[in-house]
Amino acid sequence: MNPTPFPRFTRRAVLAAAAVMAAGLPAQAQDFPSRQIDYIIPYNAGGLSDNISRLLGEKLTALTGQQxxxxxxxxxxxxxxxxxxxxTPADxxxxxxSTNSFxxxxxxxxxxxxxxxxxxxxxxxxGDAPMIIAVNPSVPANTLPELIDYAKANPGALAFGTAGKGTVGHLSGEWLQKRAGIELLHIPYNGTPAALQAALSNEAQIVFGPESAEHIAAGTLKGIAVLGDQRWDKVPDLPATAEAGLEGWAPRSWHTVSVQGAVPDDxxxxxxxxxxxxxEQPDVxxxxxxxxxxxGIETLEGARQRAVDDREQFGELIRDAGLAVVR
Structure with a gap:
């Protein structure tokens, strides 16, 4: 079951709402932060999460005066x-x-x-990391309906390569099979570069993720659609899957900053x-x-609703694929 998409908020509305709420914050929040902030990055240095944390950390220090x-x-x-x-203390x-994967x-x-x-x-x-559906040029399909029709006529003939089991790319393939009623072959590789190379060499015919954008521009891969309900300006001619007939929630990868649930609401x-x-800053x-x-920009409740939706929908895909661990 796909949840009804929640309303989008304009950046102006989000910031206006935040300003109104901030005016009524208790003194504890008005004085926050008054000391050093520790920023946990759950990955190695040099990756996307590190780049985001460095950017936000520098801006927070400049804005608040706290390291x-x-x-x-x-x-x-x-x-x-x-x-x-x-x-750690919930203060x-x-x-x-973090990302929605957490x-x-x-x-x-x-x-x-x-x-x-x-x-x-x-x-x-x-921000959202656009999940593009891209195919090897040998695949006789240029649109999502054409890809679905071909896959239905040739069950199991098309393989999709991913960075491994349980990744967003893998779950994107599971979602497409489920929503479109098609049968694809999953080939897990050791990382995204290997999966992308497999699509370029036609070892796998389909790949999901933003990394294919430059290859679509070069003509070495064909873009089919962007998962979800919004296009990406790097591939402006590609429709969103919601436009192309698969409406509602779709697998996505988005980046956020998390705190503990026990942190005071203010x-x-x-x-x-x-x-x-x-x-909101243009350079950022x-x-x-x-x-x-x-x-992106989002209210506190809007960010939480995204996490709620993703927990429900990804959880269903993971259970259906037999990937859930016993807890």
Whole structure:
């Protein structure tokens, strides 16, 4: 069952709402932050999460005058960092650089020490990573309906390559099969570059993710659609899957900053206000776009609703694919 898409908020409306709420914040939140903030990055340095945390950390320091210190806790797909994070004091002075996977994927496929939506709360929407459906030029389809028709006529003939089992790319393939009523072959590779190369060489015919954009522009892959309900300006001619006949929720990857659920609500709201103000800055939006994301901005409740939807929908896909761990 696909949930009804919740209303989108304009950046102006989000910031106006935050300003109104901030005016009525208790003194505790008005004085926040008054000391160093620790920023947990659950991956190795040098990746996308590191780039985002460095950008936001520098801006938070400039805005508040308080030092933001990055602390790297990589391993287990992010679970090690998340497990460490939930054991820190719930006072808002420790942040977790995170994605929707911490709510919708990791807890289903890895044993974790936290309860999503209860122990973790997403504060903002930093940006969406567009999930493109791209195919090898040998595939006789140029649109999503044509791809579905071909797959129905040739069950199991098309393979999709991914960075591994349980990844967003894998779950995108499971979603497409389920929604379109088709049968595809899944080939897990050791990382995204290998999956992309497989599509380029026709070892796999389909690949999901933003990495294919430059190859679509070069003509070495064919773009079919962008998962979800919004297009991406890097591939402006590609329709969203909602436009192309598959409406409702679709697998997505988005970046956020999380705090513990036990952090006081006024502190959560203050953090949402501070980070949204940073995300509104033109230079920040330009850098986020340069990271390969569609820059976003969202209310505290809107970010939480995204996590709720993804937990429900990804969870169903993971269970149907037999990937859920026994907890």
């Amino acid at each position: 933001v210190i990055n602390d790297y806790k990589p391993g287990a797909g992010g679970a090690i960092g998340a497990n460490f994070f939930v054991r 808002g002075y420790t942040l977790l650089q 709510y919708g994927i990791i807890p289903f496929v890895t044993k974790v020490e936290y309860e999503p939506l209860k122990d973790l709360v997403p504060l903002v929407l930093v 502190i959560k709201q203050k953090l949402n206000e501070l980070i949204n103000g940073i995300l 939006r330009e850098k986020v776009a340069g990271f390969g994301l569609i820059p």
